[in-house]
Amino acid sequence: MKLTLKIWRQKNAQDKGRMVTYPIDGIDGDMSFLEMLDVLNDGLVSRGEEPVVFDHDCREGICGSCSLQINGEPHGPDRLITTCQLHMRKFSDGDTIVIEPFRAKAFPVIKDLMVDRSAFDRIQQAGGFISVNTSGNTIDANAIPIPKNDADHAFNAAACIGCGACVAACKNASAMLFTSAKVSQYALLPQGRVEATQRVLNMVAQMDEEGFGNCTNTGACEIECPKGISLENIARLNRELLSAQLKG
Ligand code: SF4
Numbered sequence: 180m181k182l183t184l185k186i187w188r189q190k191n192a193q194d195k196g197r198m199v200t201y202p203i204d205g206i207d208g209d210m211s212f213l214e215m216l217d218v219l220n221d222g223l224v225s226r227g228e229e230p231v232v233f234d235h236d237c238r239e240g241i242c243g244s245c246s247l248q249i250n251g252e253p254h255g256p257d258r259l260i261t262t263c264q265l266h267m268r269k270f271s272d273g274d275t276i277v278i279e280p281f282r283a284k285a286f287p288v289i290k291d292l293m294v295d296r297s298a299f300d301r302i303q304q305a306g307g308f309i310s311v312n313t314s315g316n317t318i319d320a321n322a323i324p325i326p327k328n329d330a331d332h333a334f335n336a337a338a339c340i341g342c343g344a345c346v347a348a349c350k351n352a353s354a355m356l357f358t359s360a361k362v363s364q365y366a367l368l369p370q371g372r373v374e375a376t377q378r379v380l381n382m383v384a385q386m387d388e389e390g391f392g393n394c395t396n397t398g399a400c401e402i403e404c405p406k407g408i409s410l411e412n413i414a415r416l417n418r419e420l421l422s423a424q425l426k427g
């Protein structure tokens with residue numbers, strides 16, 4: 180396939196940035212999207228030009244780092260996959276592909292297509308954990324009976340990989356889907372109930388402090404989420420938050 184790539188290049192957070200056009204040839208439909216970018220970068224390096232910086236690690240849909248806006252959609256045109264799982268067969272010979280970083284005030288650009296998503300880490304640090312008594316009297320987690328339905332919902336919430344596509348898809352750059360997945364993961368389990376009140380208050384306060392926008396129930400986050408995290412989690416977060424505030 181012959182393609183035209185329009186790629187966002189930006190030296191650092193202060194630079195204004197610009198789109199640069201790169202023609203590319205010899206792309207096979209079986210290549211992954213990131214492999215296609217590797218081919219582009221090999222060519223740039225061999226011509227003495229700076230390669231395009233993009234984030235990636237596992238390349239198998241687990242780490243959440245390969246966050247690219249492709250033709251206006253987080254993780255590109257497919258559903259329920261990350262950018263590293265997207266294959267070039269999804270595109271046609273002669274296509275123009277526009278590749279940008281995830282855009283949100285809370286995700287400043289580090290360079291080119293790589294953004295700083297440490298705001299998510301700080302939301303996690305504000306409450307994404309449980310405290311366990313390790314004095315020798317710890318109850319084995321598997322010895323605590325949990326209704327199957329609750330375990331399934333907690334597991335589904337825990338599937339969030341922190342990629343940030345929900346933020347990039349949202350017109351308000353809201354992090355509610357991410358935060359609600361993290362809150363739900365614990366709220367549904369007895370181990371997480373102990374600190375549930377403080378957890379939701381702290382995580383939501385951190386989310387606001389990081390500069391993410393508010394949720395207006397548009398639902399774009401759920402559509403673009405590669406892990407199928409449901410809006411039900413946002414409803415649960417709102418219930419948890421209201422109950423924590425009333426206790427407050
Ligand atoms: S909720 Fe979905 S889109 Fe948002 S960070 Fe988690 S996995 Fe990514």
Ligand code: FES
Pocket residue numbers: 234235236237238239240241242243244245261262263264
């Ligand atoms: S590189 Fe890890 S999810 Fe894509």
